[in-house]
Amino acid sequence: MQTSTDQARHILKATFGYDDFRHHQADIIDALINGQDVLTLMPTGGGKSICYQIPALIRSGTAIVISPLIALMQDQVDALKQLGVSAAFLNSTLNAGEQREVEDKLRSGQLDLLYMAPERLLNHQMLNMLDRCKISLFAIDEAHCVSQWGHDFRKEYQQLSMLHERYPEVPRIALTATADARTRGEIIHQLALHQAGIFVNSFDRPNIHYAISEAGNGRDALWHFLSDNHANDAGIVYCLSRKNVEATAEWLNEKGRTALPYHAGLAQEVRSRHQQRFLREDGLIIVATIAFGMGIDKPDVRFVAHMNLPKNIESYYQETGRAGRDGLPSDAWMSYGLQDVINLRLFIEKSDADEQFKRVMLQKTDAMLGLCELTGCRRQALLAYFDETLAEPCGNCDNCLSPPETWDATIAAQKVLSCVYRTGERFGAQYVIDVLTGKSSERIKHNDHDKLSTFAIGGEHSGAEWRGIFRQLIAHGYLVADAEGYGVLKLTQKAWPLLKRDCAESVRLRRLSKPASTRTKKTKFTAASNLTGEEQTLFEALRALRARLAKEQNVPPYVIFPDKTLSQMASAQPQTPSQLLDISGVGEAKLARYGETFLNEIRNSA
Template identity: 55%
Template sequence: MRAYVREADPGDCASASPDEMHRPDNSDAGPSRGPVGGSTSRPHSHDTTDLPQMTDTALDLLHRIFGHGAFRGEQAEIVEHVAGGGDALVLMPTGGGKSLCYQIPALLRDGVAIVVSPLIALMQDQVEALRQVGVRAAFLNSTLGGEEAAAVEQRLLRGELDLLYVAPERLLTGRFLSLLERAKLGLFAIDEAHCVSQWGHDFRPEYRQLTVLHERWPDVPRIALTATADAPTRREIVERLGLEDARQFVSSFDRPNIRYTVVPKDGAGTRALLDFLARHPGQSGIVYAMSRKRVESVAEQLCKAGMKALPYHAGMDASIRATNQRRFLQEDGIVMVATIAFGMGIDKPDVRFVAHVDLPKSIEGYYQETGRAGRDGDASEAWLSYGLGDVVSLRQMIEQGEAGEERKLLELRKLDSLLGFCETTGCRRQALLRWFGEEHAGACGNCDNCISPPQSWDGTEAARKALSAIYRTGQRFGVGHLVDVLRGAKTEKVQQFRHDQLAVFGVGADLDDRQWRSVFRQLVAGGHVDIDVEHFGALRLTEASRPVLKGEATLRFRTEPKTVSRGRGSRRTTEAEAFDLDPDSLARFQSLREWRSQVAREQNVPAYVIFHDATLRAIAEADPADLDDLARIPGIGSSKLDRYGEAVLQQLFDAA
């Protein structure tokens, strides 16, 4: 074990290059591709003699460097195991504190920790956050110019780094492996380890070659970490990375701070989304949409409603996309409307909500995307609006894609599981965790079904009418036309195909359009009806429909809640309520956020690497009078206290 010494000269590491924030690093050290240069952080101006030159314990480092008084869950056990030289596979939900599981062992062990990270944005933000607390961290990626990269390499060889972040593509080059042969290595950390799985949603083929680390350095411990791996993916990680003898630490996948809500699309455009966002004034969040066109449309409508909304998708100009991302990271209260191209490299802890205005591709993807909310552990929301049209679109994308039949079948099964999650009448948390092989007792008290248990009704007769309509129209039509037939609407299309002459015409006039769409949606979710994507989303019967049609089975459907429109009866949540603060504390909190935003812009870093929202809120509530009081706030270690303490106290004084 070594004595941990605070970094004396942090001026070696560049900030994120705007046009590379979400691109994997595929090149070796070479000319810079973006505006880089020296450090964007300010050097420490404080005295470092307060740090004892002695071997620290893990708890000492946790408190003094990271500002936390105790480990959470299995963190302490993982740190002890890895620091002692053991290999580990760590499965821990987003926001569970995975990074500390390798960062603290890196500070305790002799030599540098090499951290394999899949995206430039992710590694750069983590390095900046470490350097803010005085840890000797750096990265090597294509945002660095040749001289900057050479300087980092020299620091590596001189033993002046605690952690070095690198993408798998760079690590596997002969030049970099040769460099590692000359360095003293203390640890290998493989982050986002699910990227090794060919069945995963973020497959990176380079991850499969990382067994070279153990082959060349068998005595250097390895820790692989991920937040999104079901049982098959878990087994593949072990096999592909050669971790058969590693100790596995599998934490609960539950994110109890996230409230899950699913609502049906009712044709009202963004009205339901606006009602949802009204509960989060002044808060940061992400709205996911399926297509680029939808992203642009939703962002425009939110802006018209007076919100700070920005679009993000792969079809945008790279500079505009990078500017929007930078604003989301550095400013407060931004709503980012995006395709799934946005998110994996974002480590922003104070995202208070994630909304989906279209159905995600899989339950695994949904879990990962919603997991970007509430990384700081504070109350957050995951809101999803979907309709049968989403299912049709996604099935078409899967079946018309270029993947092999085995892969297509897997993706269709995942989509069906997500549909079942959406239509369940039980606890959503229980259904979600079941996908990851984790049992939950249900009744979580923090999902829409538990808060307001859905009513159900005997839908057997309605189901028989719907199934008969599908059969009698030749199994060649989509939901809209079938609803018209059942409700007796003499549309041009109905009359063209003479479906007004069928026995099922008008037999469903007792249910409205919304109720019939719910019936068809639940029939699809229950496996009684399939979607024929080759015939423009036509519905067709499955073998499971036969017992229903023959009167041998009964069905119960969930009752859709009535849509409540915004009006005089609805009340917008105030900022004080949204942040759970009294008016005086809210004023201090807002003042601290403005100060933080200014500092973040000056340093060109994400706002959260200065202080998390949770820390600012704790400061605002405690209203500390001096540095001793401030030091007692969770999340404030000695480095940040020295660096920002006086400025924080001045800000509180000015806000009084």
């Protein structure tokens, strides 16, 4: 008799085309098959979906997958159909007839997996329908949405504990790539997963190169970054506001790159069209607010660029994790400035949230600032935030590759704090910088601040250098932006010992990093980097064939075969169906559908 483990391994190879499980996949699948609840934390691209898809194919009934974004369900279902799996989704993009057809298949037990948003699941009519169906399991994707402390909070997720009460015999799996200790605890509490098996994989994404720099001219820095590293690659550029999204997308198009905006202010059909183009076309850039990206399955996103400071490390990790899902080298690049620091604090302080929530959010912002301003390995600090230890520096972040200079900024810090104090703690950073550098504006003269002892005492630094100093003093807790004063800087308790020279410790700060244009140009890596000239030619021919097939079926090219699979085909050049099955990512369904077509392309290239 075949055991569940044997069944799972057979499906992994026959359906998905992979030889071995990764991370804790085998243990997670075994627990779920045997009816145990599971909480799993696995990095983006780590293979979370297989953890519930294989049990769905083994257990009797239909697996209900709860996903927060309806825009991505179609692509997930398309990918499963390519594998010969019976899958469908229920959301508002379907007309009444299409919804009835899916519901009929659900009632008759014809579906292996059914995707829906939590709002639809919680509908009484939907629940009554599920009561009459055989359900194999519930998969709660993006489970961090349950946390009120998180970056993607959705109140509907907190109602999903009813699944445990209403369907006590149906196992549940909650999955996320992003959760610190507080968020994990809240997921367990809110979803009633107290008896669940907990599987925490490494948060490390070693293929991602992290780089964070101070904003000078952010657009110029972005363009140098793209030109030097990703001249033709697909990627995501995140901006804070809708206005900046539109302006940056327009600017990139003027510079010769195809870039599309994405934000909540656009019509739904426009957002959907832009997202579909991003998933289906090569080399396209999406410029977006953080409304874009949750659950993006596109494997060949080569870079994620932030033009502003993310509000917390969870957001940063989640957003940068959309790069390099295929495991190939990718970039997480960020440019931020003093105003980002002030704006984030003001946003939290001026919110209507209670004081406890504000304190937690400010702590998270401080952790994000700490990641930006540290002089050591960024990956070690990023992983430490998620309670994971990296023994040695990673060697693949900007600080490891180009260790930043630090300097004794004690006197400069005292000048700043003194000037803030003597101007009455009533002004923002730029005004105080003008006083320090001796700018005799009408406003300064009107306030008699040109007569202060701190007037013009900061000529040793440029305005840009002072802005970097101010930003770091805020990050290190010597200054705070007052919410009521719209960015007015005030001294903190930490500042007074330094200002009064009662502090024996020196203040060491980072020097401004080199402009992006002077950084060492990195070698470009692709799925075909290790191919010979002839193999590269075949790889491109296989990509063209894939593109044609994808267009005919109106699906993203990667759901047919990812680049890594095509690269292996170009290298191994299989000549028979059995040899093609040995290629990672080729299962029996895809062999039957595409085998001869791709084999003919390979044979004709010889």
